Amino acid sequence: MMKRFSIVLLTSALVSGLSLVGLGSAAAEGKCGKKGQPMCPLQGWMEENVQKPMDKGDWKAVSKAMKKAAGMAPDASWNEGDKSWKKMAEESAKAAASGDEKAIKATCKSCHKAWRKKYRKEFREKPVKG
Numbered sequence: 245m246m247k248r249f250s251i252v253l254l255t256s257a258l259v260s261g262l263s264l265v266g267l268g269s270a271a272a273e274g275k276c277g278k279k280g281q282p283m284c285p286l287q288g289w290m291e292e293n294v295q296k297p298m299d300k301g302d303w304k305a306v307s308k309a310m311k312k313a314a315g316m317a318p319d320a321s322w323n324e325g326d327k328s329w330k331k332m333a334e335e336s337a338k339a340a341a342s343g344d345e346k347a348i349k350a351t352c353k354s355c356h357k358a359w360r361k362k363y364r365k366e367f368r369e370k371p372v373k374g
């Protein structure tokens with residue numbers, strides 16, 4: 245009797261284990277950022293806090309957002325070296341404070357070029373504090 249019960253338990257543990265694996269691969273395929281899906285956390289944050297004020301020429305807001313972005317490297321090692329995430333965001337904040345649109349856009353581009361692809365691959369669904 246007892247033995248049978250534990251087999252049932254074992255089976256249901258296996259089944260729920262399997263469905264967890266299933267969930268894991270769904271996450272790897274991505275639940276955000278594609279057509280028909282909600283935006284990914286950093287993507288949505290950038291749109292709302294950076295792109296919107298950018299479109300309005302609200303450089304002060306862009307600068308403030310970039311100061312926040314400086315603290316958003318998903319991994320401390322990304323702040324090291326000359327591609328430093330933190331440094332790039334700080335430069336962007338500085339450019340935004342000066343209101344030089346061309347210079348601002350150049351700083352956006354350099355971080356996107358350096359990190360966007362890698363971020364999407366490794367940290368796309370990571371929540372952001374903003």
Ligand code: HEC
Binds near residue numbers: 295333349359368
């Ligand atoms: C320190 C790095 C960094 C800086 C500086 C930066 N971004 Fe981003 N941005 C990212 C990353 C990484 C993503 C990708 C997020 C994702 O797709 O999940 C992103 C995504 C975006 C997106 C979402 C759409 C897209 O193209 O992927 C917009 C819009 C955006 N950034 C605007 C800006 C603007 C405007 C600036 C300059 C004022 C800027 N960003 C500066 C790192 C940065």
